[in-house]
Amino acid sequence: EIVMAQSPATLSVSPGERATLSCRASQSISSNLAWYQQKPGQAPRLLIYDASTRATGIPARFSGSGSGTEFTLTISSLQSEDFAVYYCQQYNKWPPYTFGQGTKLEIK
Amino acid sequence: EVQLVESGGGVVRPGGSLRLSCAASGFTFDDYVMSWVRQVPGKGLEWVSGINWNGGSRGYADSVKGRFTISRDNAKKSLYLQMNSLRAEDTALYYCARVWTGTYYFDSWGQGTLVTVSS
Numbered sequence: 001e002i003v004m005a006q007s008p009a010t011l012s013v014s015p016g017e018r019a020t021l022s023c024r025a026s027q028s029i030s031s032n033l034a035w036y037q038q039k040p041g042q043a044p045r046l047l048i049y050d051a052s053t054r055a056t057g058i059p060a061r062f063s064g065s066g067s068g069t070e071f072t073l074t075i076s077s078l079q080s081e082d083f084a085v086y087y088c089q090q091y092n093k094w095p096p097y098t099f100g101q102g103t104k105l106e107i108k
Numbered sequence: 109e110v111q112l113v114e115s116g117g118g119v120v121r122p123g124g125s126l127r128l129s130c131a132a133s134g135f136t137f138d139d140y141v142m143s144w145v146r147q148v149p150g151k152g153l154e155w156v157s158g159i160n161w162n163g164g165s166r167g168y169a170d171s172v173k174g175r176f177t178i179s180r181d182n183a184k185k186s187l188y189l190q191m192n193s194l195r196a197e198d199t200a201l202y203y204c205a206r207v208w209t210g211t212y213y214f215d216s217w218g219q220g221t222l223v224t225v226s227s
Contacts (some may be wrong), residue, residue, distance in 0.1 A: 001170075032211070032212075034213035034214070036153075036214075042219075043203055043217035043218065043219055043220060044153065044203075044214070044217055045217070046213065046214060046215050046216075049208070049211070049213045049215075050211075055215065087152065087153055089153070089213060089214075091211055091212035091213050094158075094167060094212060095155070095158075095167040095168065095169060095170075096155050096167075096169045096170070097143075097155040097158075097212055098155070099152055099153040099154065099155070100152070101152045102152050102153075
């Protein structure tokens with residue numbers, strides 16, 4: 001099973017600043033990585049797929065990068081609606097398709 | 109608009125059974141692989157099971173293999189999860205999710221149905 005590790009567990013950032021979230025895979029997953037955003041009481045929402053492609057309707061301030069085992073989600077200028085929990089997910093090898101444990105992005 | 113609506117959750121005793129359903133609309137259901145993903149309240153996401161367009165290929169997480177069965181009815185545009193021999197650790201919010209074509213990320217999610225396994 002491919003293990004996904006996200007860091008940090010919690011990130012405190014001020015509105016308008018940049019946030020950088022990390023995700024590491026226990027083995028190479030090429031670019032088969034997605035990022036999701038989840039707000040309290042809501043289902044996850046797809047943000048990024050294939051490591052760097054924004055999903056439909058996702059603002060340009062969200063960007064993804066990386067390949068192999070190291071990946072990054074960057075939010076260039078945080079808006080109030082961006083404070084949420086973010087998950088990465090690998091889909092290179094199944095079963096299972098594995099998620100990271102999540103990074104909570106909170107207001108500083 | 110893609111809509112996925114789960115139902116069938118509830119409270120069940122350990123060892124009991126439950127059948128979850130997911131009603132799909134707004135897209136051609138039998139064009140897509142579908143999956144179940146669960147989330148213990150306050151915790152992370154866990155992929156549970158997936159099924160291809162005609163049911164000919166199915167996959168399960170080790171934690172549910174042999175106890176859960178995924179199925180679909182394309183005529184009814186519905187996805188199902190039969191859960192048997194339920195355990196306390198199966199307590200979670202169960203999401204139905206659509207898998208984007210040719211890959212395995214989840215591009216649409218339902219709002220989830222809560223399963224509680226407790227004596």
